[in-house]
Each structure stands twice: as C-alpha cells, then as structure tokens.
Amino acid sequence: MDFALKTALSLDLPARLDPGVERGLASRFGHCLAGIDEAGRGPWAGPVACAAVILDYDDLPQGLGDSKTLSAATRERLYEEILGRAHVGVAFAAPATIDRLNIRAATLAAMSKAAAALDMAPAACLIDGRDVPPGLPCPGQSAIKGDGRLLCIAAASIVAKVTRDRLMARMGRVWPAYGFAGHKGYGTAAHATGLSEYGPCPLHRRSFRPVAAVSKRDGSR
Known part of the structure; x- marks a missing residue:
C-alpha cells in the first residue's frame, strides 16, 4: 500500500480561515501541524518552490491569507514575519526534475522534502490541493483551495511564492x-x-x- 494512503488523515477542515478552529486542530497534534503549499507549477521556466510552515497560533502574523489575493508588498511583509515567528521548511523541484518526472510528481516530491526540512518534526500535514504527497514524515490530508481555508497553508503559500519570486528575479540577472x-x-x-x-x-x-x-x-x- 502507498505510504500516503497508510497515513491519510480524515479531519473536518474549516471552509474559511478561522484561527480558533485551526488552533483546535493544531492542539490535537501537539501544535506541530504543518501547512504545505507550492508556487510555480505553471511557468515555462524555473523551479517549483514548496514550503512547509508550522505556525505559533499565539503569535500569528496579522493579515495572513492566500498569497494570490495579497499585494506584493503585503506578501513581502508577511514573509519576513512568518520566518521570524514560525517553523519553515523549503524545497525545490528543479526544471530537470520536472522534465524527468512530470510536474505533478516533481511537485509532490518537493512538498515531502519541504516537510522533512522543518526544524520541528510535524505530527501532521495539511496540503493544498487534491494530493497527499508520498513520503511525508507524518500523516497528511489534502485540502482543495486550502490556502483560503487554513492559515498554515496560507503561510506556506506566501513563503513559497516570495521565495520563488526572489529566485526568479536573481535568475533574470543571469x-x-x-x-x-x-x-x-x-x-x-x-x-x-x-x-x-x-x-x-x-x-x-x-x-x-x-x-x-x-x-x-x-x-x-
């Protein structure tokens, strides 16, 4: 049986961002609940960036939301606040890996690597989209449009987006x-x-x- 199937969660997830509900979810996992998201599946060039974030629900950055709905300036501010207040792991799927595996498989592999890169071992992961990546270090559950429903995924979407945007700006000079x-x-x-x-x-x-x-x-x- 696939590892992702063996470790699937079945949580009742909120339909919209709700810090109180999410704090309750996190408490069930010893406050080691990680949100995972990616940026850059659609471009013709560059890597996919994936981020995993474990939030401190007693010290949340103000204005967390889906990175796609935020201005660039707000994303940059929140990025710095998230890095200063949360546990963050980041991983990439390089263009050569995308070409070798396909975009879906390469993205899922990078998501698992981002979770493994956290300096605090997650007890559970919530992943934006339809898939639970194989190889996660803990049980996971997917959440369609999760970046608009869960703060931990919204935070991961911001970290992934800003990380990738900064990298592509540097690549523009190369x-x-x-x-x-x-x-x-x-x-x-x-x-x-x-x-x-x-x-x-x-x-x-x-x-x-x-x-x-x-x-x-x-x-x-």
Whole structure:
C-alpha cells in the first residue's frame, strides 16, 4: 500500500480561515501541524518552490491569507514575519526534475522534502490541493483551495511564492534576455519573444509544450 494512503488523515477542515478552529486542530497534534503549499507549477521556466510552515497560533502574523489575493508588498511583509515567528521548511523541484518526472510528481516530491526540512518534526500535514504527497514524515490530508481555508497553508503559500519570486528575479540577472524578473517564468508575450529569439536556457522546462516546440524547431539547441 502507498505510504500516503497508510497515513491519510480524515479531519473536518474549516471552509474559511478561522484561527480558533485551526488552533483546535493544531492542539490535537501537539501544535506541530504543518501547512504545505507550492508556487510555480505553471511557468515555462524555473523551479517549483514548496514550503512547509508550522505556525505559533499565539503569535500569528496579522493579515495572513492566500498569497494570490495579497499585494506584493503585503506578501513581502508577511514573509519576513512568518520566518521570524514560525517553523519553515523549503524545497525545490528543479526544471530537470520536472522534465524527468512530470510536474505533478516533481511537485509532490518537493512538498515531502519541504516537510522533512522543518526544524520541528510535524505530527501532521495539511496540503493544498487534491494530493497527499508520498513520503511525508507524518500523516497528511489534502485540502482543495486550502490556502483560503487554513492559515498554515496560507503561510506556506506566501513563503513559497516570495521565495520563488526572489529566485526568479536573481535568475533574470543571469539570463537577462528572457525577462524572468518581470514574469517569473510564466508564459507571457515577452517570455515567448525571448524564447523564440534565443531558444531555451538551462532554466526552461523542456517538457512543457511551448519550450518543446522551440527546441524542436531549433534542433534542441
């Protein structure tokens, strides 16, 4: 039997962010409840970043929410507060790993690595999406749209997003022709223009159709 199936949880999770309800959930696991989320499954280039966060419900950053609904400035502020107040683990799925495994498998593997990277062993994990990653160090449960329902997942979404955005900005200085600092590897018109003109760089996911098409056209340069 798959490890994820053997360690599946069956918790009654809240439909919206509720610190009181979540504090009660965390208390059932000795306050070692980790939220896990990712950023960057869709881009043509760059890694997927995954984060695991164990919050202190007596010292929550104000304004936690789904990273997609927050301004960049708010995400940056919350990122620093989360790192200062919570236990955080981060892991990446590199483009080569994504190409070798596929995006789903590579993301799930990185989620498990993020949980293992925590400096406090989690007793349970709540994971954004439909899947419980195999290889978690503890029981887990998936939560569809979990970043809008659970503070620990919302915190993980912020850490993953800011971590990846900062990395892609640095990569933009390494490969300036593609404009990574602006679009973070997503499929924008500017990215398509750079990809068409210069072909893929080592940061591109060659298994993704737009990149594969250019590679085929140019003889896999």
